[in-house]
Amino acid sequence: MEPIPPLWLAPPAGARTASLKTLLTPAHRRKLAAIATRLELRARMPVYQADAQADSVFIIGDGVIKAVHDLPSGRQQIVSFWFARDVFGLAEDGRYVYTTIAVTPVTVYRLPIETLRRVLLDDSYLQFQFLTKITHEFRESQRQKLVLIRRDAVGRVAMFLSMLARQQRGAGGERAGGIAVPMSRSDIAAYLGLTLEAVSRATRRLVGHGVIAIPERRVVRILDPRRFEQLVAKI
Amino acid sequence: MEPIPPLWLAPPAGARTASLKTLLTPAHRRKLAAIATRLELRARMPVYQADAQADSVFIIGDGVIKAVHDLPSGRQQIVSFWFARDVFGLAEDGRYVYTTIAVTPVTVYRLPIETLRRVLLDDSYLQFQFLTKITHEFRESQRQKLVLIRRDAVGRVAMFLSMLARQQRGAGGERAGGIAVPMSRSDIAAYLGLTLEAVSRATRRLVGHGVIAIPERRVVRILDPRRFEQLVAKI
DNA sequence: CGTCATTTTGAGGTATTTCAACGAAGGTGG
DNA sequence: CCACCTTCGTTGAAATACCTCAAAATGACG
Numbered sequence: 001m002e003p004i005p006p007l008w009l010a011p012p013a014g015a016r017t018a019s020l021k022t023l024l025t026p027a028h029r030r031k032l033a034a035i036a037t038r039l040e041l042r043a044r045m046p047v048y049q050a051d052a053q054a055d056s057v058f059i060i061g062d063g064v065i066k067a068v069h070d071l072p073s074g075r076q077q078i079v080s081f082w083f084a085r086d087v088f089g090l091a092e093d094g095r096y097v098y099t100t101i102a103v104t105p106v107t108v109y110r111l112p113i114e115t116l117r118r119v120l121l122d123d124s125y126l127q128f129q130f131l132t133k134i135t136h137e138f139r140e141s142q143r144q145k146l147v148l149i150r151r152d153a154v155g156r157v158a159m160f161l162s163m164l165a166r167q168q169r170g171a172g173g174e175r176a177g178g179i180a181v182p183m184s185r186s187d188i189a190a191y192l193g194l195t196l197e198a199v200s201r202a203t204r205r206l207v208g209h210g211v212i213a214i215p216e217r218r219v220v221r222i223l224d225p226r227r228f229e230q231l232v233a234k235i
Numbered sequence: 236m237e238p239i240p241p242l243w244l245a246p247p248a249g250a251r252t253a254s255l256k257t258l259l260t261p262a263h264r265r266k267l268a269a270i271a272t273r274l275e276l277r278a279r280m281p282v283y284q285a286d287a288q289a290d291s292v293f294i295i296g297d298g299v300i301k302a303v304h305d306l307p308s309g310r311q312q313i314v315s316f317w318f319a320r321d322v323f324g325l326a327e328d329g330r331y332v333y334t335t336i337a338v339t340p341v342t343v344y345r346l347p348i349e350t351l352r353r354v355l356l357d358d359s360y361l362q363f364q365f366l367t368k369i370t371h372e373f374r375e376s377q378r379q380k381l382v383l384i385r386r387d388a389v390g391r392v393a394m395f396l397s398m399l400a401r402q403q404r405g406a407g408g409e410r411a412g413g414i415a416v417p418m419s420r421s422d423i424a425a426y427l428g429l430t431l432e433a434v435s436r437a438t439r440r441l442v443g444h445g446v447i448a449i450p451e452r453r454v455v456r457i458l459d460p461r462r463f464e465q466l467v468a469k470i
Numbered sequence: 471c472g473t474c475a476t477t478t479t480g481a482g483g484t485a486t487t488t489c490a491a492c493g494a495a496g497g498t499g500g
Numbered sequence: 501c502c503a504c505c506t507t508c509g510t511t512g513a514a515a516t517a518c519c520t521c522a523a524a525a526t527g528a529c530g
Contacts, residue, residue, distance in 0.1 A: 069381055072468055077384050079377050090370050097374065120366075124359045131355075131366045135325050138373040139332065142314050145376065146304055148383035149312050149428035151487080153518070185477065193384030198518060200478055217527075233307055386518080388486070420509060433486060435510055452495080 028126050031119060032059075036109040047089070047100040047108065054091030056110045060084050063106025064182045066191075067098040078191040080141070081183065083167055087133055104182050148193060153202040156192045158231040161212070161220055178213075178221030206231075263361050266354060267294075271344040282324070282335040282343065289326030291345045295319050298341025299417045301426075302333040313426040315376070316418065318402055322368055339417050383428055388437040391427045393466040396447070396455055413448075413456030441466075 024032070038061070041047065047058060047065065060082055067079045067088065079098050082088045089096060091113070120127040147159040165179045181188075185203075189196040206212045211228050213221045222228050259267070273296070276282065282293060282300065295317055302314040302323065314333050317323045324331060326348070355362040382394040400414045416423075420438075424431040441447045446463050448456045457463050 067377075077381060079380055090374065092374055097377070117363075121359045121363055124356045124362060127359060127362055127366065128352075128356055131362065131369065134366065134369055134373060138369060138376060139325065139327055141373060141376040141380070142302075142332070145314055145380055145383055146312060148380055151428065151517080184475095193386065195519060196477080197479085197520090200476095201518090204478070386485080419507085421507095430487060431508090432488085432510080435508095436486090439510075 024129055031126060035115045035119060036111050039108045039110055041102040041106050043102055043104050045102045048096050050096055050099045052096050054094055054096045056089060056112050057087060057116055058089040059109045060086050061107035061109055064103040065100055065106055066103050067100050069098050076190060078187060084171055153194055153198045154205055155231055155234060157199060157202040158228060160188060160192060162232045178215060178219045181218045181220055259364055266361060270350045270354060271346050274343045274345055276337040276341050278337055278339050280337045283331050285331055285334040287331050289329055289331045291324060291347050292322060292351055293324040294344045295321050296342035296344055299338040300335055300341055301338050302335050304333050311425060313422060319406055388429055388433045389440055390466055390469060392434060392437040393463060395423060395427060397467045413450060413454045416453045416455055
C-alpha cells in the first residue's frame, strides 16, 4: 500500500555477516512491501491478544517485542523476544497463540495472511527465503531451550546476554558501547524462569566478579570475554 | 530411489484430527519418495554428529529420535525429541547443530538437501506444506520452552507427559493402554533439565497421589485427568 | 523536588542437587 | 537355562541455590 523502506531481510546497514541466503532482492522486497501495512507502536502496546483470530503475520522493522503466556495465577511467562527483521504471528488453527506486546517503541509491518499465502505460493523463491527465515527462528528457539535447561541463575543470565550479543551481531549492531539490553529485569526474569531478585543478584554477581560492567542503564559491556564464555558454555 | 510406503505427512492411520493443511497429495508424496532413501536404525545408533557437514534432511517414518547437545563437562542435554513424521536435520551454515541419536529402533527417510531444495523451488505447493510443517515444529519448540520455565519437578514431568500425550493424539495413536513413554528416565531428565533422581521422585509422587499409574514399563496412564490438567496448567 | 517504577539487598523457607547405595530389568554368553 | 553384567529405576540424607517476604536505594519523570 505505502512505500516501505528497508523491509524484511534487507541487508542490515553495516552487517558483518551478510549471509546471502537471507537476502531478498529489491524486487522481492517490493513485492512484500506492496502487501504490507506499517504500524508504529509505543512501548507496552499490544500487537494482538492470544486466541484472537489470526489474520496477519508481522515483520518487525525496528524495536523489540515480547510474546507472553498468561498463567492462571496471573503471572506471566515470556516465551520469546522478537527483534528487527523477525517474523512473528504465525497462527495455530487460525488463532494467535500468545499475547504479543511492544517492549520498546516499534515499527512493525503487517501482512494479511491470505495475501501473503498467495504471494508465497506464486513466488517459489520468495517462499524459500521465508522458509529459511522461519528455519532460523526455529533453530534460535531450540537454542533458547538450552538456556532454560540450566539451573543456575548466573549461567542463565550469562547465556541470555550472550544471546542478545549474537542477535545484535547478526543485525549489524555491534555497538561499541556494549550489549543493548532493552528489556527490564522483570522481563528477563519472566523469560528465564527466574524471579526478578534472582536475576538482579546474578547480574550483580557478574559485575562483582568483573566479568561484565554496566556503563549505563540497559547496557552491558563484557569486561572479561574469556570468563564470560566459560560461564556461557560451562556445565 | 526405492518405493517408500506412507511417507511424511501421509494421513496417519486412524488419525482423529486430519488437519487438511498437513496432508500431502499422493503425487506429492511420490515426489518426496523419489528422492528419499530409507534408513533403518537400531536404538542408540547416531544419525549424524554435531558439526558434521549437513548434506541431508531427514523425515522420521517411525520411532523416536533425540537431538543432543554435548557439554564440555561430558554431560549432555537433550534439545528435542522427534517423532514419526517430524522433520529434522535442518542445518546452520551447512553444518548440523546437534548430535542426533535413535532412542528406539527407527525408520528415517533421508533427503539430499540440494535435491530437496530443487524440488521445493520447483513445486510451490509442496514447499508450502513443508513450510507449514516447520512452522508446526517451531511452535512446538516454543511450547516446550514453557515446560522448561517451570521450577517444580512434578509440574515439569506432568507437562512432559502431557506433551507426549498430545503428540500421540496428533499421530492418531490414542492408545487405550495409556501414554507411551519410549525414553528412559535419564533421557527425560536430560530433556527437562532435572536430575534423574528428581524425575524419578516426581514420577513416584504423581503415582503416590493417584494422578497417574504405570501399568507397565514405559507406559503411563492418567488416572485423575482433572488433577493432572491442574498440575499441567498450574502456577 | 516529590512520586512512581525499577533495582538492589537481606534473611529464612523450601525445593532440587549431590553423593551414596540398593533393587529391578534386560541382554549376553557359557 | 542360568549366571553374569550392564542399564535402569528407586530411595535416603545432607548441601546448595533459588524462592518468598520485606525493605531500602536508585533512577525516571513530571
